[in-house]
């Protein structure tokens with residue numbers, strides 16, 4: 001039996017952070033699929049594996065634990081799989097980065113589709129997205145990151161904060177050329193870190209699986225389509 005069951009839509013978006021950490025830790029999981037998620041969301045909260053509003057939900061079969069809220073899931077995996085840094089400060093910084101990543105993906109999907117992207121909205125949002133990128137770049141700079149090496153929070157080898165960083169930016173930059181251009185220009189050290197971490201064999205395989213299973217999709221629904229329309233000005237990776 002797989003170690004875990006992940007309930008997340010058939011798209012990368014928020015679920016990809018959980019998939020990436022599981023993959024990085026060498027863990028196996030099954031996916032419940034879209035129909036099961038919809039059915040659970042429609043069921044009484046008393047019948048849910050954990051009371052939740054929206055996925056991801058992770059079920060750890062062996063421990064008999066179910067969790068929702070992406071940052072809580074990442075914290076649980078980090079703690080139980082011994083992937084968290086040693087000091088309280090770096091553990092807190094790791095979770096800060098996870099929450100920042102969650103904020104960025106909410107903003108880039110205009111809160112899950114409250115509005116659709118237009119050229120005008122994108123131009124207005126660009127400085128704010130660049131500021132997010134500078135937040136990553138300066139976090140790395142303060143921890144000794146450079147273009148040729150280092151991690152976002154220091155240390156000798158990549159940890160959860162690096163996997164979350166690479167998942168956030170690589171899933172977007174591979175699919176949206178305007179984000180890619182802005183990222184390379186604004187946060188070159190973080191971009192280089194993302195390339196190094198995304199080149200780890202398990203993460204290469206995960207990205208290939210995502211492309212095979214979800215195609216060019218990043219997030220579902222109409223907002224996903226409006227992102228593809230407005231945030232791309234050159235053909236992206238097949």
Ligand SMILES: N[C@@H](CCC(=O)N[C@@H](CS)C(=O)NCC(=O)O)C(=O)O
Pocket residue numbers: 013014015053054055056068069070071102112
């Ligand atoms: N804060 C939650 C957000 C969960 C969430 O918004 N999930 C989305 C998919 S990414 C969903 O399908 N929500 C359905 C809903 O809220 O009705 C987290 O970090 O996990």
